[in-house]
Amino acid sequence: MYFGRSLASIAGCPGKLSKTRITCQALMMLADARHPLPSGSEPSTLRLIPSGFFEDTAEAVLQVEVRIGPKCRPGDLAIFIDDCIDRELDCQGAPPPSLRPGTPREERLRDQLYRGRLLGHRGLYLHLSGLADLSVEGALGAADSATLRFWLASQGHGVQLEFADLDLGVGIQQTPVPLSSLLRETSAPTAATPSGTAAESRHLDSQPEPDSGIQSAPARSELLQTDGPSAQLDVSAEPVEELPEMSSLQFEPSREPEHAQAWREALDSARGAQSWDTLERLFIASYLPLVHLVNDAKASKATLGSVERWGSDFGDCYQSAFARLRSGAPRPTMVLDVPQLTFALQRETEAAQMRLVLVDGMRFDVGQRVHDKLRLQLLGHASCVQRRALWAALPCTTAVQLELLARGACALGRTLGDLDERAWRARGSEARKLRALRVGPHSVRKLDILEAEFGSSAWRSSDLESAASEVAVATARFIKQQAPGTLVAVFGDHGLPPRNHEHLASPEHVIVPYDAWLVHDPIAE
Numbered sequence: 224m225y226f227g228r229s230l231a232s233i234a235g236c237p238g239k240l241s242k243t244r245i246t247c248q249a250l251m252m253l254a255d256a257r258h259p260l261p262s263g264s265e266p267s268t269l270r271l272i273p274s275g276f277f278e279d280t281a282e283a284v285l286q287v288e289v290r291i292g293p294k295c296r297p298g299d300l301a302i303f304i305d306d307c308i309d310r311e312l313d314c315q316g317a318p319p320p321s322l323r324p325g326t327p328r329e330e331r332l333r334d335q336l337y338r339g340r341l342l343g344h345r346g347l348y349l350h351l352s353g354l355a356d357l358s359v360e361g362a363l364g365a366a367d368s369a370t371l372r373f374w375l376a377s378q379g380h381g382v383q384l385e386f387a388d389l390d391l392g393v394g395i396q397q398t399p400v401p402l403s404s405l406l407r408e409t410s411a412p413t414a415a416t417p418s419g420t421a422a423e424s425r426h427l428d429s430q431p432e433p434d435s436g437i438q439s440a441p442a443r444s445e446l447l448q449t450d451g452p453s454a455q456l457d458v459s460a461e462p463v464e465e466l467p468e469m470s471s472l473q474f475e476p477s478r479e480p481e482h483a484q485a486w487r488e489a490l491d492s493a494r495g496a497q498s499w500d501t502l503e504r505l506f507i508a509s510y511l512p513l514v515h516l517v518n519d520a521k522a523s524k525a526t527l528g529s530v531e532r533w534g535s536d537f538g539d540c541y542q543s544a545f546a547r548l549r550s551g552a553p554r555p556t557m558v559l560d561v562p563q564l565t566f567a568l569q570r571e572t573e574a575a576q577m578r579l580v581l582v583d584g585m586r587f588d589v590g591q592r593v594h595d596k597l598r599l600q601l602l603g604h605a606s607c608v609q610r611r612a613l614w615a616a617l618p619c620t621t622a623v624q625l626e627l628l629a630r631g632a633c634a635l636g637r638t639l640g641d642l643d644e645r646a647w648r649a650r651g652s653e654a655r656k657l658r659a660l661r662v663g664p665h666s667v668r669k670l671d672i673l674e675a676e677f678g679s680s681a682w683r684s685s686d687l688e689s690a691a692s693e694v695a696v697a698t699a700r701f702i703k704q705q706a707p708g709t710l711v712a713v714f715g716d717h718g719l720p721p722r723n724h725e726h727l728a729s730p731e732h733v734i735v736p737y738d739a740w741l742v743h744d745p746i747a748e
Contacts, residue, residue: 284346284383285339287311291353300357300367301481304349304374305331312338318598327480328373336381345381349374352387362394366481371395479516479523486513487529499555502537503612506730510534511588514731518683538728545617549635555614558716558735559627559635562665565712568739572608575708579665580657580701582694583621583648584673585715586682587612590736592691593698593713600699601740605711609739619717619732621647629663650675655693657701670697678719707744712737
């Protein structure tokens with residue numbers, strides 16, 4: 224049974240208007256980017272604003288046209304809106320997004336508002352049209368309805384929405400009602416409800432009136448009960464055979480983002496021989512977001528199984544492939560290629576000189592966060608001119624990567640293994656400093672804070688942020704000390720999987736980040 228309301232009734236406006244603009248009284252008062260957005264709360268009372276109100280401040284808001292077309296399929300409205308906003312920000316020269324895929328909507332909106340503020344915009348103005356094309360039998364699906372409810376709930380945080388008149392009659396589904404509440408109604412004795420219509424009428428009476436406004440909807444705390452003991456599924460009582468070391472985690476399937484299933488399907492559908500580029504894309508776009516859910520204990524059993532299977536298959540395949548590439552088979556861009564890669568980029572950018580910064584144990588997802596932090600800390604001082612993934616040679620140790628950096632690709636066939644791992648690693652306060660090393664013909668700066676402080680981390684979201692902050696502080700200080708025209712390459716040598724992951728060829732071990740930063744020349748600019 225469908226319980227929903229039309230967009231016109233939610234907005235409290237007649238359908239005859241050619242254009243409907245909906246806002247709150249404090250619409251143009253953009254909060255700070257760190258101001259918390261309402262998580263799942265319903266929007267405050269909405270009203271129509273007079274025509275011409277925003278024409279005087281058109282340049283003060285970021286105006287985005289969201290035209291729903293054939294490329295937007297039912298259920299993809301959230302992704303489509305985000306793409307439209309990011310595309311407009313990119314066209315106006317805003318920095319790239321600083322969040323990983325799968326980030327909650329509230330965080331994405333905060334990031335978009337912040338990037339808009341860097342361009343001088345005090346708000347976000349969305350004009351949506353074509354919603355009727357997404358409807359089925361006159362109503363949007365559950366996912367698209369939830370997306371629209373979120374944007375309506377964000378009205379008091381620098382967001383303005385405008386809808387085409389053809390979309391005002393589209394049905395919007397309300398927040399779901401728990402099955403338990405319906406069961407309580409139907410479990411009453413037959414004598415109390417002599418006819419089957421009594422229970423139905425009682426349920427229908429509980430629904431909000433069409434003109435009562437959004438605030439009459441039940442509160443999220445009453446509906447979802449995410450803080451109650453029933454919201455968690457303790458799999459320690461029913462351990463997964465493939466992952467005995469993770470059986471103590473508590474998984475909350477209801478907290479998985481809506482894209483988790485798509486990520487799982489992308490990993491599960493990858494069968495047979497895959498190119499190096501395809502494996503990189505799967506790792507970045509699908510595997511890492513699911514790993515974060517597992518590490519934060521927000522994953523379902525299906526997600527846990529997909530992560531373990533793909534990670535194990537990756538490790539087995541890379542071990543066999545590495546044996547072939549030792550003898551000259553085609554290979555991906557590896558850590559040993561960093562000097563040649565950076566030198567070629569130096570010639571392309573006409574940089575005066577180059578510097579190499581090796582961050583021991585920097586995972587790819589830590590590198591993503593380091594990039595986002597450096598982008599803000601180096602704003603106006605340096606810019607990132609290249610980002611890519613690198614592959615570590617096996618075994619994934621610092622000693623092997625340093626030996627290959629010193630000897631080059633010819634050493635892949637046979638590494639000497641005569642370097643002491645501990646001799647190249649700093650401890651204590653020295654781990655936070657960029658130490659100068661001579662690696663063969665190359666001068667390298669090495670940072671050991673990750674190995675020293677986070678070597679046994681479980682790599683939850685808080686651990687990733689702390690690690691990225693430590694690396695960003697040290698590298699930003701070093702880059703700011705460089706002369707204009709200097710190209711600084713920041714890269715990892717191998718990753719650090721969670722302490723309970725023993726596969727030394729796992730994706731987290733093998734794939735590491737590479738970012739090249741060019742220090743600006745104020746005179747040339």
